[in-house]
Amino acid sequence: MQRDELGDLMAFLVVAEERSFTRAAAKLGTSQSALSYTVRRLEERLGIRLLTRTTRSLAPTQAGDRLLNALGPAFGMIDNELAMLGELREKPAGTVRINTSEHAAQTILWPALERLLPDYPDIQVELDVDNGLTDIVAGRYDAGVRLGENLARDMIAVRIGPELRMTVVGAPSYFEKRPRPKKPQDLVDHSCINLRMQTAGGLLPWEFEKGGRELKVRVEGRLVFNNTNMALEAALAGFGLAYLLEDRVQEYLDEGRLVRVLADWCPPFAGYHLYYPSRRQPAPAFALLVDALRYRG
Numbered sequence: 657m658q659r660d661e662l663g664d665l666m667a668f669l670v671v672a673e674e675r676s677f678t679r680a681a682a683k684l685g686t687s688q689s690a691l692s693y694t695v696r697r698l699e700e701r702l703g704i705r706l707l708t709r710t711t712r713s714l715a716p717t718q719a720g721d722r723l724l725n726a727l728g729p730a731f732g733m734i735d736n737e738l739a740m741l742g743e744l745r746e747k748p749a750g751t752v753r754i755n756t757s758e759h760a761a762q763t764i765l766w767p768a769l770e771r772l773l774p775d776y777p778d779i780q781v782e783l784d785v786d787n788g789l790t791d792i793v794a795g796r797y798d799a800g801v802r803l804g805e806n807l808a809r810d811m812i813a814v815r816i817g818p819e820l821r822m823t824v825v826g827a828p829s830y831f832e833k834r835p836r837p838k839k840p841q842d843l844v845d846h847s848c849i850n851l852r853m854q855t856a857g858g859l860l861p862w863e864f865e866k867g868g869r870e871l872k873v874r875v876e877g878r879l880v881f882n883n884t885n886m887a888l889e890a891a892l893a894g895f896g897l898a899y900l901l902e903d904r905v906q907e908y909l910d911e912g913r914l915v916r917v918l919a920d921w922c923p924p925f926a927g928y929h930l931y932y933p934s935r936r937q938p939a940p941a942f943a944l945l946v947d948a949l950r951y952r953g
Contacts, residue, residue, distance in 0.1 A: 664698040665727055667691055668706060672716045672724045673795065728794050735796070736939060748940035749778035755790045756783055756801040759884070759901065760928045764817045764949070765801070772948045779941045787882075792932070798942050799932040804925065811931045816949040819924040821902040822863070825914040829894035836917050837897075840864045840873045847896035848875035852882045862899045864921040871921075875899075927951075 671680040671691065681688045699706050706720035716724055756765060761783050769781055784790075784797065792800040801816070824837075830847075837843055843862070851860040859880065861872040877896045881887050884900055891898035891905075892913055898905075902922075908914040930949055932938075938946065 661698075661701070664694050664701075665723075666731065667694045668698055668720075669724065669727045669731060671695055671707065671714070672720060673728075675714050677714065725794070728796055732793070732796050747776055747778055748944050749776075750939055750941040751780040751782060752799075752939075752942050752945050753782045753784065753797045754799050754801065754930075755786055755792050755795060755797045757787050758785050759904065760801045760817070761785050763903065764928050768816075768945075768948050772945065776941075776944065779944070781945070799930050799946075801928055801930055803928060810934050812934050813929040813931045814946055814949070815927070815951045816930045817928040817951055818953050820927045821924045822899060822922050823902045823905060823916050824862070824897055824899055824918045824922070825891055825905050825909070825916055826897045827892055827894040827913065828915055830891075830896065831915060836915070838918075840871050840918060840921055843873055843875050843897070846875075846877075848877040849887045849890050849896045849898045850875065850877060850880040851884065851887055851899070852880055860899070864918065865923050866921045 667680070667684065670683055671677060674680040674683065677688045677691055681691045684691065695707060704719045705717050706723060708715050708717055708720075754765065765783060773779065773781070784795075789802070790797070790800065792798075803820070824843075834846060837846060840862070848862075852858070853860050859874070862875055864871045864873065875897075879887075879890050879895060881890070884904065887898045888900060888905065888908075890896065891900075892908065897917070905914055909916055930946060932942075
């Protein structure tokens, strides 16, 4: 393989991942025109179109998808081997990229990083806050953070937080006009604040369990958000019931600004886990971060 061919493949990889010449050029530190020329040169060399371009969108063709799926892990292995060279240094060094939800970033990752990073000035950490279920291999992340430990077979899961609990809450002003629900089925008579899932696009079902009996309830209401902060604001303002993580609303429960209902139907469940491919050989910086995040409660 010629040296410029490797550069062309890297250029295509970034463009295909970003789905944009503009964002890819900014990431690579080059111009859009130069990047477009590089991709066209690669397509001409291979004799096949890799990207479908329109005035408004850009996406890989079938051949482009195949090449993208091959290049992601390959370049990931190269990045990992380069990071392994940090073993030759006195202290771990390199960049660790983690895909995570906003809640996990705020409550688990940042507190650990705040304690760890001052002692390791050569470690850089990139947190990509994304509430969707991103493919960490395709996105070339070192790890991802998800609730629970039910992950793909080829992933290693490390528990990094305590058990969590969902809770159904409403403002006192809301309950001045409606009775408090005693069982999940009573929610059909209430205005509920829905959350739309970023991955499948559907509404998040409200899940309950009691005495070994599990229920998934599809609730209805006037408001739908794809952001838990907005759902919390709406609940505080008395617009309906919200289904949120307990630690997210605990301060408002303590202050009396929110009231919890159906507590006996909301048992604890497995909390956040860091996960990464089992075939990945951890670089020193990554191994250090995993150990700092490992839950020991």
